[in-house]
Amino acid sequence: MQTPVQKNQELTVTIADLTYEGMGVAKIDGYPLFIEDALPGEEVRIHVLKVQKQYGFAKMVTLLKASPERVAPVDAALTQTGIAPLQHLAYSAQLKFKQRQIELLYHKAHLDDIPVLPTLGMADPTHYRNKAQIPVREINGVLETGFYKRRSHELVPLTDFYIQDPLIDQAVVVVRDLLRKYGVSGYDEARDHGLVRHIMVRRARATGEMMVVLITRNWAVPHLDEIVAGIQAALPQVVSVMQDLNAKRTNVIMGNEVKLLAGRDHIEDELLGHRFRISALSFYQVNPQQTAVLYQTAIDAAALTGDEVVIDAYSGIGTISIALAEHARRVEGVEIVPAAVADARLNASLNGLTNVQFTVGKAEEVMQTWQAQGMKADVLMVDPPRKGLAPEFLAAVGQLLPPKMVYISCNPATLARDLVELRSFGYTAHSTQPVDMFPQTTHIESVTVLTLGDQATE
Ligand code: SAH
Helix, strand or coil: CCCCCCCCCEEEEECCEECCCCCEEEEECCEEEEECCCCCCCEEEEEEEEECCCCEEEEEEEEEECCCCECCCCCHHHHHCCCCCCCCECHHHHHHHHHHHHHHHHHHCCCCCCCECCCECCCCCCCCECEEEEEEEEECCEEEEEEECCCCCCEEECCCCCCECHHHHHHHHHHHHHHHHCCCCEEECCCCECCEEEEEEEECCCCCCEEEEEEECCCCCCCHHHHHHHHHHHCCCEEEEEEEECCCCCCCCCCCEEEEEEECCEEEEEECCEEEEEECCCCCCCCHHHHHHHHHHHHHHHCCCCCCEEEEECCCCCHHHHHHHCCCCEEEEEECCHHHHHHHHHHHHHCCCCCEEEEECCHHHHHHHHHHCCCCCCEEEECCCCCCCCHHHHHHHHHHCCCEEEEEECCHHHHHHHHHHHHHCCEEEEEEEEECCCCCCCCCEEEEEEEECCCCCC
């Protein structure tokens, strides 16, 4: 194999770029080397770790010239584990990085004419997460909680997760210590053995209510009553203790069966003046401060007059539907997780709304049904998971042709792909507004407004 560098070679390079995963890139005769923790413009002494045909990996040995955008990292483990892979980049530069990533993807997809606005960031971009899913493993016979090293399943023990609500970090340590005290085993992935796989904790920012979920391989857990009592005694904000069964050999964190152990089976939070209940299996946005910004951006983009029929596809617990309902004639939500739809229906009545309905099902199938039934929608709001809109969903949009669409995306690669398809149906995307939901990480959330035809939105 002919490559311009060899494994174990040391050399000095200048970093040319930052990948979408936050790795520095240096090119040696056109051959890219990826270097963790290195920033564009920096001069770095590196050691080559791995050489493949198309690209290689190296690690930084000495930082010879630092970028003016470099800030002191909080903890190397936060980069190694991928919890905070951008912690060494100044926050203002992180916001520009995210805007630029979308621009690059639009350029590749020949969508350069869609303006990408400056990313809306947070005043304090730390300790923002309201949810944690922490792996539980045994290391040398001791039960540990922490996070995996990137591209591996090797656990790095951690107690301060930096981007999570500190009360969540505290709860994880409390549960860890109780599991240790009562000799409960952590999961052993290699042998598919042991009991507790993950600890999930959620904390509602506005109300302070907390939920702890023990994700286990069997229902039977020794000393479960004492452990639950211990959680309640140490953490007065915990109003819900649940157990989730995940008996499969899988990377999926939670199974579909949950059991109430103490308190009630949900917590409640407040957002944009509405109250929401959230169950263990329901999706809920992880950055409550920025969720308000994201939703307000989407509501403004929809520019409702009170007369419209709105579809909210991928509606979760109905947060967007409910926020839009007071500005619309009728809102129709669709969501695949039954527990989330049950939450959504209760949330609608909790907020005294009668013009919102939710359907359980795959958005791509329900949209086809609605289209076949001749439903007329004025605005289509979509908020799909990372894989973006399914081809069947897009096909139904091409038939139903709502005059306005608002696309909330957590993955700009699938967003760009879908915008190309929507353009072929006659939609014009007017702008994309990135909203930083995931500071210190490379995740990119955005809101794009589209109208049918090429008329301006204003
Ligand atoms: N709009 C909501 C949820 C967005 S997350 C909010 O802001 O909270 C995406 C949601 O899509 C999740 O609730 C997930 O369960 C749901 N989902 C995933 N695949 C789906 C599909 N094929 N059809 C309908 N919903 C789906």
